[in-house]
Amino acid sequence: MKRLAFKMILKSGCExxxxxxxxxxxxxxxxxLKKVGVRDYAIFLDKETNNLFATLKVxxxxxxxxxxxxxxxxxxxxxxxxxxxxxxxxxxxxxSLEEVxxxx
Numbered sequence: 001m002k003r004l005a006f007k008m009i010l011k012s013g014c015e016x017x018x019x020x021x022x023x024x025x026x027x028x029x030x031x032x033l034k035k036v037g038v039r040d041y042a043i044f045l046d047k048e049t050n051n052l053f054a055t056l057k058v059x060x061x062x063x064x065x066x067x068x069x070x071x072x073x074x075x076x077x078x079x080x081x082x083x084x085x086x087x088x089x090x091x092x093x094x095x096s097l098e099e100v101x102x103x104x
Contacts, residue, residue: 001039001057004064005097008052014083015045018052021080029072036063052084053097 010018022043033041037059044053058064067073068091077091085093 001037001059002061003055003057003099003102004061005053005055005099006094007097008054008092008094009085010045010050010052011083011085012050015047017083018045018080021083026072026076029076032067032070032072036060036067038064 039057039059041056042054044055045051046053068077074090077086080092081090087093
């Protein structure tokens with residue numbers, strides 16, 4: 001298992017909508033995440049900056065990276081594009097974070 005972390009930016013005033021959409025994540029997207037071995041996926045919000053901080057464990061890191069090119073993931077990105085800072089292709093502005101400490 002590999003641990004990954006990244007951050008995104010939530011648009012102001014969209015916290016409850018972000019929560020609601022993730023609570024109703026499409027079953028086919030959940031199945032796809034499970035297929036590549038995503039586990040312990042959590043997203044945290046810094047309310048002072050609207051930064052979202054995501055962590056997850058994944059069995060197939062390359063498979064996880066390829067998800068962004070699949071139709072269902074692109075539809076999910078469009079679904080969230082009105083509440084997240086996005087790139088021109090509507091994928092979230094996202095920055096991978098380097099792990100500098102881990103305590104188990």
